[in-house]
Amino acid sequence: xxxxxxxxxxxxxxxxxxxxxxxxxxxxxxxxxxxxxxxxxxxxxxxxxxxxxxxxxxxxxxxxxxxxxxxxxxxxxxxxxxxxxxxxxxxxxxxxxxxxxxxxxxxxxxxxxxxxxxxxxxxxxxxxxxxxxxxxxxxxxxxxxxxxxxxxxxxxxxxxxxxxxxxxxxxxxxxxxxxxxxxxxxxxxxxxxxxxxxxxxxxxxxxxxxxxxxxxxxxxxxxxxxxxxxxxxxxxxxxxxxxxxxxxxxxxxxxxxxxxxxxxxxxxxxxxxxxxxxxxxxxxxxxxxxxxxxxxxxxxxxxxxxxxxxxxxxxxxxxxxxxxxxxxxxxxxx
Numbered sequence: 001x002x003x004x005x006x007x008x009x010x011x012x013x014x015x016x017x018x019x020x021x022x023x024x025x026x027x028x029x030x031x032x033x034x035x036x037x038x039x040x041x042x043x044x045x046x047x048x049x050x051x052x053x054x055x056x057x058x059x060x061x062x063x064x065x066x067x068x069x070x071x072x073x074x075x076x077x078x079x080x081x082x083x084x085x086x087x088x089x090x091x092x093x094x095x096x097x098x099x100x101x102x103x104x105x106x107x108x109x110x111x112x113x114x115x116x117x118x119x120x121x122x123x124x125x126x127x128x129x130x131x132x133x134x135x136x137x138x139x140x141x142x143x144x145x146x147x148x149x150x151x152x153x154x155x156x157x158x159x160x161x162x163x164x165x166x167x168x169x170x171x172x173x174x175x176x177x178x179x180x181x182x183x184x185x186x187x188x189x190x191x192x193x194x195x196x197x198x199x200x201x202x203x204x205x206x207x208x209x210x211x212x213x214x215x216x217x218x219x220x221x222x223x224x225x226x227x228x229x230x231x232x233x234x235x236x237x238x239x240x241x242x243x244x245x246x247x248x249x250x251x252x253x254x255x256x257x258x259x260x261x262x263x264x265x266x267x268x269x270x271x272x273x274x275x276x277x278x279x280x281x282x283x284x285x286x287x288x289x290x291x292x293x294x295x296x297x298x299x300x301x302x303x304x305x306x307x308x309x310x311x312x313x314x315x316x317x318x319x320x321x322x323x324x325x326x327x328x329x330x331x332x333x334x
Contacts, residue, residue, distance in 0.1 A: 004034045007102055007164065008085030012075030014042040016093035017051060019214060024055050024062070026096035032103040037062045038079045043069030048093075073181035073188045080170065080180050088167050090160045094214040101210035105164035108139065113169040113200040118209035119162050124216055133157035135207045143202040145251045151194065152243060152254065152261040153304070158193045162211045163203075165196075172199050186232040190239050198250040229277060233269045234284060240265040259295075260304040263313055266292055270316045270324065278321040292317040 009027050013020055027037050039052045039062060049066055056062040067078055076090060087106070091097060101117055109115040118135030122128055133156065142150065150156030173195050174180050181188045240262040247258040266288050278285055292313060299305055299313045315323045 004032070004106065005086040006034050006036055006084060007032065007087045007089055007106065008036045008038055008079075008083035008167075009089045009091060009102070010038045010040065010076055010079030010083065011091050011093055012040050012042055012072045012079065013044060013048050013052065013093045014069065014072070014075070015044050015046045015048060017044075017046040017048045019094045020048055020051055021055065023091060023093050023096050024052065026099070027091060028055075028059055028061070029099045030097075030102050031100050032106055035061055035102065036083065036085055038082050039064045040075040040079045040082075041066045042072065042075040043067060071183060073183045073185065076181045077179075077183070083167070086167055088165050088170060089163070091211075092161055092213075094216065095161065096212050096214070098208075098210040098212070102164065104206060104208065104210065108204045108206055109164055109166070110204070112141070112202065112204050113166040114163055114196070114202075115204040115206065116157065116163045117206045117211050119157065119159065119211040119213055120209045121213040121215045124214070129215055131209075135209060136205050138207055140205050141202055142205055144197040144200055145254065147203050148194065148197050148243075148247065148251055149254055149257055151190075152247075152257045154261075154264070158190045159211075160189045160193060169196055169200055185238075186230075186235045187239055190236075191242070194239075194243055194246055198246060229273055233272050236265045237262075237269050237288060256302055256304055259298060259302055260309075263292075263295075263299060263302075263305065263309065267309075267312055267316060270320055273324075275321060275324050278324065289317065289320050292320075 011020075011023065011027070016023070024037065024039065027035065037059070039056070041049045041052060041064065043066075052062075052064050056064045063082060065078055065082060067075065080088065087109070089102060089105075105115045105117055119133065120128060120131060147156055151158050170180060170192075173192065176199075177195060180192065182191050185191060240258075244258045244262055247254045269288055270292075273285060280286065296314060296317055299310050302310075305313070
């Protein structure tokens with residue numbers, strides 16, 4: 001029997017003592033046996049480091065690296081630098097995977113660069129949450145332009161964790177842009193994935209939900225303090241601008257879809273920024289409002305925006321702080 005290629009699975013870890021063992025054991029139990037499992041401890045302050053050292057002592061396929069805290073992107077980049085596999089996979093330390101996930105992803109990838117499994121989300125009490133991304137009813141190949149469209153329409157899955165990726169594709173991105181995952185940024189999966197799309201034919205998508213996201217309410221971007229503003233909203237606006245440039249260069253027929261995406265990301269920003277930060281001396285906020293005002297006509301004629309979307313655009317372009325105060329009273333938002 002011909003030996004199958006090595007897959008390197010990279011797991012960044014930060015303070016995951018409650019979930020990391022289940023996560024790692026789900027990768028160890030894969031029916032695809034040609035695996036290298038790279039665990040990067042990103043300066044954990046709990047017992048995560050001791051747990052993964054114990055697991056590594058029990059399983060020779062596990063390689064551990066302990067680093068100073070530098071964020072998930074840096075930890076993933078460290079893992080990539082250590083990887084020997086022809087293919088790469090990524091798993092978050094809170095999550096776990098079906099035992100046949102990588103076998104099915106490898107079987108599906110054939111002569112392509114990327115294959116993708118479906119995912120579901122499990123709440124901390126064990127209940128299943130509504131699907132964020134609906135998988136196809138049967139195995140399907142989506143050309144890169146179509147996948148880009150799905151992402152910009154908020155239907156596609158840009159998570160790197162649901163995918164098997166040919167190492168050469170990531171290296172191509174690195175040679176052309178100088179980075180793998182962007183350090184110091186959030187929403188990093190979107191950032192790197194849309195840079196990969198123009199460099200590949202497309203993505204093979206599987207219907208099975210083989211990746212299981214463990215959802216902890218306290219770990220998401222919802223703020224607990226009304227004066228706190230997670231950086232992810234600004235990073236998402238930057239990513240929307242990057243997506244618009246990629247579309248302009250590679251998929252000009254998607255210009256209207258990219259514009260819709262840019263409006264949505266800015267509305268998310270304006271719906272979450274604390275009112276106290278909506279001031280004239282906040283250059284980032286001012287630039288976003290200026291962008292909205294200058295593109296009102298483009299919004300009106302855009303076929304991908306609903307009437308409700310266009311109304312929100314108009315209102316936030318005219319009086320963003322006033323609309324936020326009203327929205328806060330009506331919706332009970334901070």
